[in-house]
Amino acid sequence: xxxxxxxxxxxxxxxxxxxxxxxxxxxxxxxxxxxxxxxxxxxxxxxxxxxxxxxxxxxxxxxxxxxxxxxxxxxxxxxxxxxxxxxxxxxxxxxxxxxxxxxxxxxxxxxxxxxxxxxxxxxxxxxxxxxxxxxxxxxxxxxxxxxxxxxxxxxxxxxxxxxxxxxxxxxxxxxxxxxxxxxxxxxxxxxxxxxxxxxxxxxxxxxxxxxxxxxxxxxxxxxxxxxxxxxxxxxxxxxxxxxxxxxxxxxxxxxxxxxxxxxxxxxxxxxxxxxxxxxxxxxxxxxxxxxxxxxxxxxxxxxxxxxxxxxxxxxxxxxxxxxxxxx
Amino acid sequence: xxxxxxxxxxxxxxxxxxxxxxxxxxxxxxxxxxxxxxxxxxxxxxxxxxxxxxxxxxxxxxxxxxxxxxxxxxxxxxxxxxxxxxxxxxxxxxxxxxxxxxxxxxxxxxxxxxxxxxxxxxxxxxxxxxxxxxxxxxxxxxxxxxxxxxxxxxxxxxxxxxxxxxxxxxxxxxxxxxxxxxxxxxxxxxxxxxxxxxx
Ligand SMILES: Cc1cc2nc3c(=O)[nH]c(=O)nc-3n(C[C@H](O)[C@H](O)[C@H](O)COP(=O)(O)OP(=O)(O)OC[C@H]3O[C@@H](n4cnc5c(N)ncnc54)[C@H](O)[C@@H]3O)c2cc1C
Ligand code: SF4
Ligand code: FES
Ligand code: FES
Numbered sequence: 001x002x003x004x005x006x007x008x009x010x011x012x013x014x015x016x017x018x019x020x021x022x023x024x025x026x027x028x029x030x031x032x033x034x035x036x037x038x039x040x041x042x043x044x045x046x047x048x049x050x051x052x053x054x055x056x057x058x059x060x061x062x063x064x065x066x067x068x069x070x071x072x073x074x075x076x077x078x079x080x081x082x083x084x085x086x087x088x089x090x091x092x093x094x095x096x097x098x099x100x101x102x103x104x105x106x107x108x109x110x111x112x113x114x115x116x117x118x119x120x121x122x123x124x125x126x127x128x129x130x131x132x133x134x135x136x137x138x139x140x141x142x143x144x145x146x147x148x149x150x151x152x153x154x155x156x157x158x159x160x161x162x163x164x165x166x167x168x169x170x171x172x173x174x175x176x177x178x179x180x181x182x183x184x185x186x187x188x189x190x191x192x193x194x195x196x197x198x199x200x201x202x203x204x205x206x207x208x209x210x211x212x213x214x215x216x217x218x219x220x221x222x223x224x225x226x227x228x229x230x231x232x233x234x235x236x237x238x239x240x241x242x243x244x245x246x247x248x249x250x251x252x253x254x255x256x257x258x259x260x261x262x263x264x265x266x267x268x269x270x271x272x273x274x275x276x277x278x279x280x281x282x283x284x285x286x287x288x289x290x291x292x293x294x295x296x297x298x299x300x301x302x303x304x305x306x307x308x309x310x311x312x313x314x315x316x317x318x319x320x321x322x323x324x325x326x327x
Numbered sequence: 328x329x330x331x332x333x334x335x336x337x338x339x340x341x342x343x344x345x346x347x348x349x350x351x352x353x354x355x356x357x358x359x360x361x362x363x364x365x366x367x368x369x370x371x372x373x374x375x376x377x378x379x380x381x382x383x384x385x386x387x388x389x390x391x392x393x394x395x396x397x398x399x400x401x402x403x404x405x406x407x408x409x410x411x412x413x414x415x416x417x418x419x420x421x422x423x424x425x426x427x428x429x430x431x432x433x434x435x436x437x438x439x440x441x442x443x444x445x446x447x448x449x450x451x452x453x454x455x456x457x458x459x460x461x462x463x464x465x466x467x468x469x470x471x472x473x474x475x476x477x478x479x480x481x482x483x484x485x486x487x488x489x490x491x492x493x494x495x496x497x498x499x500x501x502x503x504x505x506x507x508x509x510x511x512x513x514x515x516x517x518x519x520x521x522x523x524x525x526x
Contacts, residue, residue, distance in 0.1 A: 005370035006391035006437050018369060031433045034394070035414055046370050047391065049438050100503020101490070102481060103415055105427045106434065235502035 001037045008049045012056070012212060016182050018048045019210040026050045026212070028072060029107040031099075032115045039125055041116070041133065056110075056214055059083050066219045068178075071110025071212075075166070076101070078109050088218060089326055090225035090244050094169035097229045100236045110213040113167045113177070113193055116204050117160035117266075118238055120145060131157050135202035142302070148240060151299045151308050152265040157201035159302055161263045162194055163238045168262035169227055170216065171270060172244040178215040179207070187217070191260070194267035222246040222258075226322035228315050229262075239263040241312045243319035249327055252283045257320070259295070261312055271295030271316065283324045292316050374437040380405070381449025389436045396420045396431035399446060407447035407476045411505075418504030421477040421484075422446050428484030430503075447476035450483065459483050462521035463514075470508035478504045482518045491522035 009015035009026075019026060023045040027033050036042045050056075056072040059081040067083050078084055079095035099107060116122065121130045121140040129138035141149055142159050149159040170190040177188050188206070195203040207213070225246035231237040242262035248255040257278040260268040274295030281287040292313060299309045377386050380403060387402055396413075399405045399422070411419030413432045420431040423445040450457040459482045462468070469475040481504045485491050490500035497518045498511070506514065 001392045003372065003390055003392045005372045006374055006435070007369040007371070008438075021370075027435070027438075029433070030435060030438070031415055031430075034433055034435070037392075038413070049435070051438060099415075100418065101485065101488075101500050102418060102421055102428050102430045102503045103433070105429050105484075235499050 001034075002043050004037075004044055004047050006047050006049065008052050010052065012053055012180055012214060015048055015050050015053060015212055016180065016210045018046075019212070020182070021046055024048060024209075028111040029074070031103055031107045032111065036116070039123055041123070050212070051108075062217065064219075065221065066217060069109055069216045069218075071214050071216065072108050073110075075099070075104035075107045075109060075112065078166075079104075087221035087223060088169070088173060088225065090172060090222065090227045090246055090323070091166065091169040091218070093227040094165040094229075094242070094244060097227065097242075098165040109166060109216060110177075112164050113162075113190070114205060114207065114213075115164055118163045119149070119160040122160065131201040132160065132204065139201070145304075146302045147304045148238075148263070148308075149302055149305055150265050151301055151305060151312065152261075152269050153196050153198070153267075154265070154300070154302070155197040155201065158197035158266070160266060162266050162268070163263055165227070165229065165239060165242060165262060167191075167193075168242055168260050168268040169225075169244040170218070171260035171268035172225070172246045172258045173218050173222055174258065175216055175218040177213050178217060180212050180214050181208070181210045185214075190216075191267045191270065196266050224249055224323055224327045226319050226326055228319040228322060230311055230315050241308055241315050243312070243315040244268075245316070245319040245323040247320070247323045247327075249283075249324060252324065254278045254281050254283065254288070259316060259320075261316065264299075264308065264312055273297065274316070278320075283321065288320070289317065292320070374440075376436055376440045378439050378441065379443045381445060387436065391435060391437050393436045394432055395422070395424075395434040395436050395439055395444070398436040399431060399444070405446050405448050408480075409473055409476060411473070411477075416505070417474070417477070418481055419474050419477040421480040421504065423480060423484060426484075426487065428481050445480070447480060450479070457483070458524045459486070459518070459521040462517040462524070466513045466517035466520065467510075468513040468517040469506075469510055474504060474506045474508075478506065478514055482514075482521065485518065486522045486525055491518055494519055497522075 025044040026048045057070040059069050062068055075095050079092045085092045121128045122132050129140045142156055150161050167190055175190045179186050193205050227244050229239045229242040231239050239262050244260045246258045257275050259271040274291050277291035277294050296313050373388050375388050399408050409419040411417035415430045415433045421428050422431045425443050459479050485500050491497050494515050497515045
């Protein structure tokens with residue numbers, strides 16, 4: 001690992017100022033950044049440790065009924081906080097199915113959406129064409145190994161998926177990141193932080209220098225919700241596909257459904273057509289199944305990942321039932 | 328450095344063949360020279376950390392890139408903590424930091440100032456083994472032993488967290504510790520037995 005110089009930020013403003021330096025990156029839990037440095041994905045000259053910033057950790061209820069989660073809160077502490085566990089089961093489950101118990105004691109909820117793609121070419125130690133490693137170098141995956149790659153929203157320039165679990169649940173909950181920089185504070189809907197390959201295949205997310213995620217805000221409680229993660233081993237594995245569902249029910253009739261899929265695109269993928277068609281349908285009805293199918297009309301497989309469409313469709317159906325049962 | 332060249336508009340960037348480095352150059356433009364003159368003094372290439380390891384206070388000067396794992400093994404010669412993958416994937420390097428289990432390969436030593444660290448060497452009470460250590464012996468919970476110190480440290484954390492209530496819960500909450508000898512049934516049984524004893 002190339003050496004770097006190190007500073008600890010004492011406040012949000014201090015961090016934002018320090019991050020204006022060229023070749024400077026922040027470190028929170030460090031569970032991604034250290035691995036990037038080992039592989040050579042990034043080689044910052046300076047690293048700003050943001051973990052000592054006060055007021056960026058913890059979970060608090062908002063006056064309107066939602067919650068605000070400090071970006072530095074560790075994954076395990078978010079998932080097991082009573083306000084999250086009881087009011088947003090989909091989010092708590094998504095977190096606890098991410099990584100391992102040890103990693104969740106280090107990894108922060110603000111750093112989690114900033115993890116980068118798991119594509120083997122992107123993570124390669126030897127130089128390999130990859131537009132996310134070297135812009136314009138091409139995409140080795142599109143005609144290479146891509147069985148875990150995208151079924152929605154890809155282009156020939158990048159077919160990778162965003163691998164994180166918690167943001168999938170947050171997308172279904174219409175949550176927002178609170179982002180602060182030298183100019184002020186803005187709120188960005190969770191799925192909009194990621195950059196689709198059609199916008200720019202080289203980018204990972206919209207954060208610029210000195211942009212600090214300070215918190216996550218979620219609206220009203222969503223107790224009728226569930227997260228289903230399909231993976232090749234039962235624990236400590238990235239998703240092949242995941243489904244986050246939050247329902248409003250009247251008996252077994254759906255009043256409102258919010259559904260996001262994970263590991264199918266470069267961002268959490270809301271099934272808008274499905275959500276619209278599910279309104280007024282009964283859980284388990286043939287109309288509900290048809291509504292789910294409608295969400296996959298624009299799914300496009302690569303040469304070796306068509307199986308993911310079937311898995312994603314079935315995972316959606318199962319997650320709807322799991323959410324309904326959580327009522 | 329950012330995940331994209333922040334000061335260039337998306338459209339300009341996409342049309343051109345600019346690289347990330349070009350974006351960085353823009354950000355370091357002379358308009359911000361004032362801020363740059365001040366801040367670098369805040370960054371240092373050697374960091375002094377004071378931490379407590381297994382009840383003993385230590386003061387170490389480390390390069391910022393030194394991980395807690397390397398500091399413990401190479402500088403303090405506490406080699407019970409193992410380096411398996413050095414990527415967070417195997418759990419062999421698990422230690423307790425302020426009583427919580429963490430992967431020491433994913434932590435910069437520079438960030439551990441003021442922390443309390445416990446490694447496998449700090450578990451036993453003199454000649455008396457910690458109940459988890461004893462349970463691993465009693466249940467034959469290792470073969471080659473390379474993963475064992477990480478398994479034991481993780482188990483201590485797992486039990487303290489209250490996640491050792493059943494065999495299934497133990498297997499889920501111990502999944503961050505791999506064992507290439509596949510002693511999993513014995514490991515889970517040892518943790519279950521130790522949990523019963525500690526509670
Ligand atoms: C073995 C392994 C398995 C994993 N499995 C899963 C999984 O199954 N599911 C899953 O979702 N994740 C998984 N992860 C990823 C893990 O959850 C992320 O690495 C972690 O959440 C990142 O948070 P961090 O605080 O450690 O980030 P860091 O490594 O500290 O930072 C990552 C990046 O984010 C930036 N950053 C961090 N915090 C902020 C902030 N507040 N504002 C602005 N920028 C910031 C840093 O500058 C850096 O660029 C796994 C990781 C490992 C190592
Ligand atoms: S899919 Fe994306 S990350 Fe993978 S090789 Fe292609 S450009 Fe790189
Ligand atoms: S060496 Fe740290 S997890 Fe493998
Ligand atoms: S005992 Fe050999 S790796 Fe676990």
